Amino acid sequence: MTKTFAQLGFPGRLIAVEGLDGSGKSTQIYLLKRWLQLQGLRVFFSEWNSSELVKSATSKAKKRELLSPTTFSLIHATDFADRYERQLVPLLRAGYLVLCDRYIYTAFARDTVRGCPPNWVRGIYDFAALPDLTFFFRADLEVSLNRILDGRPQLKYFEAGMDLRLSTDPYESFRIFQGRILEQYLAMSGEFQFLLIDANQPIEAQQNVVRDLIADRIHLDAFRRGQTVKGS
Amino acid sequence: MAAKTPRKNRPFDFTRIVVPKQTDRRFYGHGIPGVDAQKLHGKLIVVEGCDGSGRSTQIQKLTDWLESAGHATTQMGLKRSTLVSEELNLAQNGNTLSHTTMSLFYATDFADQLENVIFPGLKAGRILLADRYIYTLMARDLARGSDMGWLQNLYGMALIPDVVFYLDVSAEERVQRNFAKDFALDYWESGMDLGLSREMFDSFLKYQAMVEKEFKKLHKTYGFTIIDGNRSPDETFDELRTKTESVLAGT
Numbered sequence: 001m002t003k004t005f006a007q008l009g010f011p012g013r014l015i016a017v018e019g020l021d022g023s024g025k026s027t028q029i030y031l032l033k034r035w036l037q038l039q040g041l042r043v044f045f046s047e048w049n050s051s052e053l054v055k056s057a058t059s060k061a062k063k064r065e066l067l068s069p070t071t072f073s074l075i076h077a078t079d080f081a082d083r084y085e086r087q088l089v090p091l092l093r094a095g096y097l098v099l100c101d102r103y104i105y106t107a108f109a110r111d112t113v114r115g116c117p118p119n120w121v122r123g124i125y126d127f128a129a130l131p132d133l134t135f136f137f138r139a140d141l142e143v144s145l146n147r148i149l150d151g152r153p154q155l156k157y158f159e160a161g162m163d164l165r166l167s168t169d170p171y172e173s174f175r176i177f178q179g180r181i182l183e184q185y186l187a188m189s190g191e192f193q194f195l196l197i198d199a200n201q202p203i204e205a206q207q208n209v210v211r212d213l214i215a216d217r218i219h220l221d222a223f224r225r226g227q228t229v230k231g232s
Numbered sequence: 233m234a235a236k237t238p239r240k241n242r243p244f245d246f247t248r249i250v251v252p253k254q255t256d257r258r259f260y261g262h263g264i265p266g267v268d269a270q271k272l273h274g275k276l277i278v279v280e281g282c283d284g285s286g287r288s289t290q291i292q293k294l295t296d297w298l299e300s301a302g303h304a305t306t307q308m309g310l311k312r313s314t315l316v317s318e319e320l321n322l323a324q325n326g327n328t329l330s331h332t333t334m335s336l337f338y339a340t341d342f343a344d345q346l347e348n349v350i351f352p353g354l355k356a357g358r359i360l361l362a363d364r365y366i367y368t369l370m371a372r373d374l375a376r377g378s379d380m381g382w383l384q385n386l387y388g389m390a391l392i393p394d395v396v397f398y399l400d401v402s403a404e405e406r407v408q409r410n411f412a413k414d415f416a417l418d419y420w421e422s423g424m425d426l427g428l429s430r431e432m433f434d435s436f437l438k439y440q441a442m443v444e445k446e447f448k449k450l451h452k453t454y455g456f457t458i459i460d461g462n463r464s465p466d467e468t469f470d471e472l473r474t475k476t477e478s479v480l481a482g483t
Contacts, residue, residue, distance in 0.1 A: 053329065054337070057319040066315055069265050070343045070389060075316070078336040085330035115265035123385035127332050 004130045005092050011229045012092030013218050014129075016103035018185065019137035020178050021159070022147035023199045024206070028137065029101050031207050032214070036097055041223040044091045048102035051082040065157050069114035072158065076107055077124050084128055095229030097218070104128055105192065109184035113177065114164065133217060135210060136189060139199035141179055149174070241293075241466050242473070249302035252359070253482030261388015264347060269391065272354035276391060277476065278365040281399030282440055282447070283421045284406030284413075285461050286468065290399065291361050293469045294476065298359055303480075306353040309363035313344035324420060335373050339386055342369065350391065366390045367454065371446040375439070376426065395479045396454065397472060398447065399461035403440050407433075 005014050015032070019025040029045070036043045049058065058075050061067050067075065091098055104125040111121045139147075149171060157163065160170040161177025189196065195213055197206050214220070221227070257269040277294070279287050291307060298305050311317050320337050323329045329337065353360045366387040373383055401409075410417055419425075422432050423439025451458070457475060461468050 053323055053333070054319070057316045057340075061315055066344075068343075068347050070347065071315060071340055074336060074340040074343055078333055078340055081332040081336050082330070085332055117262040117265075120262055120385060120388060123382065124336070126382055126385075 001126055001129050004132045006132050008129055010092045010129075011095040011222075012098060013132040013223075014088065014092060014098045014100060014103075015214065016100040016105070016131035016134045017137065018102060018105045018134060018194065019199065020139070020141075020144045020182055020185075022144035023137040023139045024147070024203065025135070025137040025199070026101055027203060028135070028197070028206055028210060029099055031203075032210055033099055035207075035211060036099075036220075036223075039220070040225050041220060042094075042096045042225055043099065043223075044087070044096045045099045046083055046087060046101070048100075048106055049076060049079055051079045051086075053082050054079040062156065062158055065163070067158065067163070069111065069116050069163070072114060072163075073107065073111040073116050073121060073124070076111075080104070080107070080125070081127070095223065097223050100131065103131055103134070105134065105185065105188065105194075108188060109181045112184050113161070113180045130192065133214065134192060134194050135197055135213075136185060136194035137197050137199040137206070138186075141175075141182055143200055145175055145178060241470055244297060244300040250480060252303075252480040255394065255482055258392050259388065260390050260392055261385065263391070264343075264351075264389050267347075267351060272351060272391065274354035274356065274358045274360060275480065276350065276354060276360045276362065276393040277479065278362040278367075278393045278396040279399065280364055280367050280396055280447070280456065281401065281461065282403075282406055282444060283418070284409035285399040285401040286409070286465060287363055287399060289465050290397075290461075290469060290472055291363050293465070294361055294472065297469075297473055298361075298476075304356075304358040305361055306349065306358050307361045307363065308345050308349045310338065310368065311341055313341040313348070315344040316341050331373075331376050331378075335369070335378060335386075338369050342366065342387075343389060346390065354391075362393070365393065365396065367396065367447065367450050367456075371443050371450060374446040374449070375423070375442040395475070396456045397475070398451065398456035398458050399468070400458050401461040403437055403444070405462055406440065407436065410436075 005012060017025040017029045033043055033045050054075065058079060061071070061075065088098055088100075107125060108118070108121055112118045155170045155174055160174040162170060162173050164173070164177065166176040167173040197209055199206065252275050254273065257272055259269055263269060279291055281287050295305050295307065311320055316337060320341060323337070350360055350362075370383045370387065374380065417432050417436050422436040423442070424432065424435055426439060428438040429435040459468060459471055459475075
């Protein structure tokens with residue numbers, strides 16, 4: 001689909017954040033949610049890969065390293081469809097501000113890096129409307145990598161892109177994998193009108209930019225609890 | 233329908249083992265990343281048909297005959313993947329899946345079997361007998377309002393079978409066969425999620441007619457080999473066997 005929820009006449013608005021692991025986007029969307037909630041607005045937050053229904057299949061598959069690029073892509077699309085149909089669309093019909101930590105662009109970037117044909121992936125997600133605003137948190141690759149790798153965490157198999165056989169060292173694999181995902185993100189940044197946020201800035205400075213952009217582009221008063229929803 | 237006199241099939245021929253003829257192999261779309269279709273040497277034989285059309289009986293007969301004739305066989309069917317079949321069953325029993333989710337869940341199951349059952353089998357030169365394929369999944373989705381273009385993109389990953397047999401059986405006959413088997417109709421096979429009728433029997437007939445209509449449309453695109461399944465299992469099998477023989481001979 002090439003239309004946003006606003007263009008489709010939904011009373012709600014969907015705001016998505018995208019970026020590499022370690023770009024600080026989850027912190028930013030959390031602060032955004034708090035700001036909107038504390039003003040008494042109707043807000044809902046949804047995370048990538050979190051549908052209860054599909055979770056057990058996904059986590060089992062990941063643990064046993066059972067996924068190919070194709071099934072990896074499809075199982076995440078299933079998860080997304082479940083959240084989209086059961087939560088996002090009804091809430092947007094009911095006039096909510098829906099905040100998504102990752103949206104279809106995550107799939108576009110990751111699945112393409114894994115070797116799935118880009119048009120196939122985009123075609124699958126064609127049932128989903130586009131976000132009204134997409135923030136892309138762009139940190140230097142090294143900064144994102146260091147945020148994740150500094151604690152020498154136990155990197156998970158798929159998270160590190162080990163299935164791509166880029167390197168036998170999980171840390172090295174993760175670096176190459178994240179670099180390729182960043183390239184994909186940047187390549188589609190213009191096409192989908194990402195709002196680029198400099199994620200090398202202090203948390204507060206980034207949050208300022210985000211809040212200003214939202215206040216500027218969305219009439220927040222319309223989302224106050226108790227306010228009648230037009231067109232729902 | 234008048235009762236048919238049961239009769240015996242042609243006897244199996246144990247003397248002559250025919251090596252299947254190699255034919256060109258392609259995917260419907262882009263296929264699966266990193267998989268070379270030309271290396272999938274075996275044969276992919278699909279048996280499609282609505283519920284109660286006698287698919288499993290015929291597949292069993294095909295298996296017996298093919299193995300007697302020296303061919304190694306593997307069976308596959310929907311909802312049998314190790315990846316998601318369990319979760320798919322759970323979700324179906326709770327009737328909690330919405331339409332696109334269900335569709336993608338089935339596609340995941342299909343992709344997993346494509347990669348882990350069909351490809352290895354064909355690579356090893358086996359004959360793959362598929363109890364349904366993407367056409368059932370598409371017909372069900374189309375009956376629920378899915379977009380044909382969306383489905384064709386999704387299933388562009390699928391391998392084009394060597395033959396698709398469609399067992400054509402009248403709806404009345406299929407109802408009787410369903411009852412004879414379980415004395416009950418299945419919730420999903422009756423399309424109860426579509427709210428066509430509150431009564432299961434009516435819903436079954438309506439839903440099956442919708443699915444059948446979609447199959448007819450798919451036939452125009454994909455060209456099934458239609459087998460009249462209203463006959464006795466042995467008579468139906470005779471035709472199936474003759475046609476399979478020519479598929480193996482590459483004619």
